[in-house]
Amino acid sequence: MKQGNRHDLPAEPDYILISKALEVVSGKWRLYLILQLGEETRRYSQLAEMLPSISEKVLAGELKALVVLGVIDRKVYAEIPPRVEYTLTSKGRLALPILRLLQEIGRIFN
Amino acid sequence: MKQGNRHDLPAEPDYILISKALEVVSGKWRLYLILQLGEETRRYSQLAEMLPSISEKVLAGELKALVVLGVIDRKVYAEIPPRVEYTLTSKGRLALPILRLLQEIGRIFN
Numbered sequence: 001m002k003q004g005n006r007h008d009l010p011a012e013p014d015y016i017l018i019s020k021a022l023e024v025v026s027g028k029w030r031l032y033l034i035l036q037l038g039e040e041t042r043r044y045s046q047l048a049e050m051l052p053s054i055s056e057k058v059l060a061g062e063l064k065a066l067v068v069l070g071v072i073d074r075k076v077y078a079e080i081p082p083r084v085e086y087t088l089t090s091k092g093r094l095a096l097p098i099l100r101l102l103q104e105i106g107r108i109f110n
Numbered sequence: 111m112k113q114g115n116r117h118d119l120p121a122e123p124d125y126i127l128i129s130k131a132l133e134v135v136s137g138k139w140r141l142y143l144i145l146q147l148g149e150e151t152r153r154y155s156q157l158a159e160m161l162p163s164i165s166e167k168v169l170a171g172e173l174k175a176l177v178v179l180g181v182i183d184r185k186v187y188a189e190i191p192p193r194v195e196y197t198l199t200s201k202g203r204l205a206l207p208i209l210r211l212l213q214e215i216g217r218i219f220n
Contacts, residue, residue: 013145017216019138024215026136028129035123070219095218101208105134106127108205109180 024069024095025102029054029062034071034092034099041087071095134179134205135212139164139172144181144202144209151197181205 025031029051036042036050048059063086066072071092077083088096135141139161146152146160158169173196176182181202187193198206 013142013148013210014213014216015142017213017220018142018145020216020220021212021214022136022141024219025212026132031132032123032125032128035128038123091218095215098208098211098215100123101211102131102135103124103127104131105205105208106124106129106131108201109134110127110130 024066024071025099027062029058030066031099031102033059033062034066034088034096035103037072037086037088038096039088039093041085044084044086047086134181135209137172139168140176141209141212143169143172144176144198144206145213147182147196147198148206149198149203151195154194154196157196 024034033047033051036047042050044059044063047063048054048056051059054062063072063074067074070089073087073089075085075087077085134144143157143161146157152160154169154173157173158164158166161169164172173182173184177184180199183197183199185195185197187195
């Protein structure tokens with residue numbers, strides 16, 4: 001996956017890139033979850049507290065989807081009870097400034 | 111709607127701003143449609159040609175939604191047949207650089 005700089009983004013809108021970007025941000029909670037995680041390492045319980053109106057099932061599902069997409073890492077520590085921690089992957093951290101910037105779109109049209 | 115600079119985006123992720131931003135970009139075609147329009151003025155027929163796999167009904171619906179959101183302007187010229195043209199609003203043009211940048215998210219995770 002070639003790391004281009006932002007100036008050489010395709011002149012013509014690229015439907016594949018757009019669809020992949022939307023996979024990362026779309027849905028009621030996904031972008032909010034990424035931004036709440038930010039540069040921190042968070043436990044499942046901490047994330048659940050930060051997103052009080054999200055159901056356990058949806059939170060687990062969104063975290064799983066973000067792991068599959070390569071946005072976040074999931075680490076399980078063999079403790080009793082097991083400790084599960086989430087952090088952004090290096091790709092996730094690379095994307096974070098743009099993901100934060102998306103809120104500017106919300107402000108423009110709010 | 112206060113026009114802030116990007117440095118004073120909320121420290122904490124703002125769910126309202128995120129939801130509004132997602133309203134502008136989400137959906138199979140919306141972001142692609144905005145980027146295809148870009149800084150140009152396009153007729154409905156031109157947009158339909160640029161998005162060959164989108165149905166007339168969906169294209170009309172997405173254009174209507176983007177007008178309601180304040181992203182694009184729709185001008186009808188009283189000609190026979192009537193000429194209908196779409197352009198980005200000033201808010202749309204303000205958001206365009208960030209919307210284009212979203213493709214970088216697609217590249218990172220592609």
